[in-house]
Amino acid sequence: xSIAANIEKIKQQLSQNIKLIAVSKTKPVETxxxxxxxxxxxxxxxxxxxLVGKFEQMPKDIEWHMIGHLQSNKVKYIIPFVAxxxxxxxxxxxxxxxxxxxxxxxxxxxxxxxxxxxEETKFGFEEAELFNLLVKFKNHEFPNIEIVGLMGMAxxxxxxxxxxxxxxxLKKLFDNVKATYxxxxxxxxxxxxxxxxxxxxxxxxxxxxxxxxxxIFGGR
Numbered sequence: 505x506s507i508a509a510n511i512e513k514i515k516q517q518l519s520q521n522i523k524l525i526a527v528s529k530t531k532p533v534e535t536x537x538x539x540x541x542x543x544x545x546x547x548x549x550x551x552x553x554x555l556v557g558k559f560e561q562m563p564k565d566i567e568w569h570m571i572g573h574l575q576s577n578k579v580k581y582i583i584p585f586v587a588x589x590x591x592x593x594x595x596x597x598x599x600x601x602x603x604x605x606x607x608x609x610x611x612x613x614x615x616x617x618x619x620x621x622x623e624e625t626k627f628g629f630e631e632a633e634l635f636n637l638l639v640k641f642k643n644h645e646f647p648n649i650e651i652v653g654l655m656g657m658a659x660x661x662x663x664x665x666x667x668x669x670x671x672x673x674l675k676k677l678f679d680n681v682k683a684t685y686x687x688x689x690x691x692x693x694x695x696x697x698x699x700x701x702x703x704x705x706x707x708x709x710x711x712x713x714x715x716x717x718x719x720i721f722g723g724r
Contacts, residue, residue: 507535508542510720514703518714522707525569527699527717529554533561535721540566548590548715552578559585571655571696571715573627576600584608590655590696590715593617593627595637598646605648612648615655615696618677620670622659631677638685651686653694653713654678658702667702671709678710 505513514524525548528536536547536558545565549555550572559568567587574591582589583604592598592614605612616637619628629637641651656674658667678695686692696713698706703714 507538507720511539511542511544514716514719517704518707522712522714525571525696525713525715526720527571527715528558528721529572529717531721533558536562539720552581555586556581569715580604583610583612586612588613588615588652588694590615590713591617591627593629595640598637598649602646602648610648611650613650613652613691615653615694616651618654618656618674620656620658620674622661622666622670626657628656634677634681638681642685650691652691653696654681655696655713657699658697658706660701664702664705667705668709671697671702671706671711675710 518524523546525546526539526544527548529550540563546567546569548569548571549558555568555570568585569588569590570582570586571590573593574589574597576596579600583601589601589612592601601612601614616634617628618634619626619630640646654674654677658670661667674697675695682692694713695711696715697709697711698714700716700719703716706714
């Protein structure tokens with residue numbers, strides 16, 4: 505199937521409130537343009553250098569998302585144009601995003617990455633860290649950042665029950681955070697869960713942002 509057909513097949517499974525992010529890491533611009541020309545306007549990248557390069561070469565009506573682990577010294581390169589950073593996993597990164605966004609008078613939208621997987625290699629906040637951080641937000645310690653939701657990555661396993669439980673746990677936490685800290689703010693509404701291997705399970709458990717790469721573009 506073509507890239508356009510792959511995208512259409514996925515979109516047919518999505519309700520109106522669910523956004524598809526085409527994860528384009530390691531793929532050349534020509535391949536991304538096939539997706540763009542089929543109507544796909546949201547792309548996600550894992551690496552800053554690749555994100556910047558593609559932003560410079562591609563149409564400017566694309567909404568770019570940073571979905572990979574982000575290092576503090578790379579933040580300044582993407583703040584001028586990135587729409588959403590999914591992978592905010594430490595207070596140090598938040599401080600740097602706030603600093604760089606302030607320099608250009610921007611309010612940067614972010615998702616806080618939560619540790620839900622049964623794996624040492626995955627990044628993210630634990631619940632206690634998350635709640636401590638949200639108190640700081642309420643005290644306006646990060647004036648150039650807007651938290652618009654949460655993000656999580658399930659364990660890499662074929663055990664669908666485990667994946668579903670991890671996603672369900674994150675949805676429960678999302679609802680709790682929204683009710684406790686953001687009840688008056690409509691902007692806190694995005695839950696980024698699900699990739700090519702598990703996006704259908706993620707959707708069933710409340711995801712409204714799915715990050716799909718190989719199902720669109722083929723293997724790497």
